Amino acid sequence: MTLPLPGPAQLDAAPIRLLLVDDHDVVRQGLKMFLSLDETLEIVGEARNGQEAVEQSALLCPDVVIMDLMMPVMGGVEAIRLIRAAQPDVEVLALTSALEEHNVNAAVQAGATGYLLKDASSEMLLTAIHHASRGEVYLHPEAAARLVRDFRSPEMREHLTAREVLILQLIARGHSNRRMAEELGVGEPTVKTHVSRILSKLELESRTQAALYALKVGLATLE
Numbered sequence: 001m002t003l004p005l006p007g008p009a010q011l012d013a014a015p016i017r018l019l020l021v022d023d024h025d026v027v028r029q030g031l032k033m034f035l036s037l038d039e040t041l042e043i044v045g046e047a048r049n050g051q052e053a054v055e056q057s058a059l060l061c062p063d064v065v066i067m068d069l070m071m072p073v074m075g076g077v078e079a080i081r082l083i084r085a086a087q088p089d090v091e092v093l094a095l096t097s098a099l100e101e102h103n104v105n106a107a108v109q110a111g112a113t114g115y116l117l118k119d120a121s122s123e124m125l126l127t128a129i130h131h132a133s134r135g136e137v138y139l140h141p142e143a144a145a146r147l148v149r150d151f152r153s154p155e156m157r158e159h160l161t162a163r164e165v166l167i168l169q170l171i172a173r174g175h176s177n178r179r180m181a182e183e184l185g186v187g188e189p190t191v192k193t194h195v196s197r198i199l200s201k202l203e204l205e206s207r208t209q210a211a212l213y214a215l216k217v218g219l220a221t222l223e
Helices: 025-035 050-060 076-086 101-110 122-133 141-150 162-172 177-184 188-202 207-216
Strands: 016-021 041-047 064-067 091-096 114-117
Touching (some): 016 050, 016 122, 025 041, 041 050, 050 064, 064 122, 091 122, 114 141, 141 207, 162 177, 162 188, 177 188, 188 207
16 A cells, blocks of 8 residues: 655654563664654653553554564453553554564454554654554555455445545545645545444444455445
């Protein structure tokens, strides 16, 4: 899924607050050292497992949680589900070393906004973080291909209108509500209403699933 790179950060924009979650100290420290070099990002906390992630997220209210999936005590998928249920405004970027089918699907179903492999380039990681901070879908190309292949298209209870189809295509391209509102010349609440209706009609739970639906039925393409 090809998505645009984030634009230049505004000088007066607040940095994106990050919570790093991984049970390997070396991985967390490596991420911390690399991400700390970017002035648009701020590392506000770390966690060694899913339980700590849930606790730290509630305490620190980060913008984005970078979440490993395979951890002791509580895995990343359950932590994603709990964080998203308690803090809908906190976005979660799943970051894992293996493209395991059940983990990809489970992470997306739990509410992950993005999914990356740990061998992703530094540019891809930064792009994914910026997209996640805006509530935009970002998937590693291999993960997107796997998800689209296995995604079961729901039967719509109602047909989508032309405007809803357009918004669905924009969701698949990674657009946030704000960006869609600007592009379509309407208010953000109007876009939010359209998105809610799309999810209801398709009986889906998240924007990521809506993006996968668009890819599956040919309304968008993987590039």
